[in-house]
Amino acid sequence: MRFMYIVTSSQPMKGPSPALMEAMQKISEREIKAGRMIDNGGLMPLASGARVRIVDGELSVIDGPFIEAKEVIGGYAIFELRDKAEALAMAKEFMQLHLDHMPGWDGTCELRAFATPGVDGACEVDAKSAVAAHA
Numbered sequence: 001m002r003f004m005y006i007v008t009s010s011q012p013m014k015g016p017s018p019a020l021m022e023a024m025q026k027i028s029e030r031e032i033k034a035g036r037m038i039d040n041g042g043l044m045p046l047a048s049g050a051r052v053r054i055v056d057g058e059l060s061v062i063d064g065p066f067i068e069a070k071e072v073i074g075g076y077a078i079f080e081l082r083d084k085a086e087a088l089a090m091a092k093e094f095m096q097l098h099l100d101h102m103p104g105w106d107g108t109c110e111l112r113a114f115a116t117p118g119v120d121g122a123c124e125v126d127a128k129s130a131v132a133a134h135a
Helices: 018-033 084-101 127-134
Strands: 002-009 037-042 050-055 058-063 072-080 108-113
Touching (some): 018 037, 084 108
8 A cells, every 4th residue: 555644743844953864864765675665755845835726716826935834744755555554653663763863843744545446435537437528
């Protein structure tokens, strides 16, 4: 199963400590070598972003920073793992690095399984029907 980890924090965004960066690099190298980690990365501050949204049928663009942001996504990782139990174990190991190397930091690692056709609760689209309808 493929999982995305989304790391958020309500604290002002600041980069990870050098010790945390080193620890995350080691775990990333291990997981990439094992074939479990597909991608990962940190995200730039909200000031460099934008939101495109629809409200009352109208598209609007809002440049960052976003005043209403209570939690900020600081980074993500994508893993290919056996099941949710393995995904939870990996998330706990990753968050333990934060406890060990950034005392006082508060945050969350949300893990979400990717939707897979044929799996209960997945968003399924019949691509052939959609293409035929637009032809």
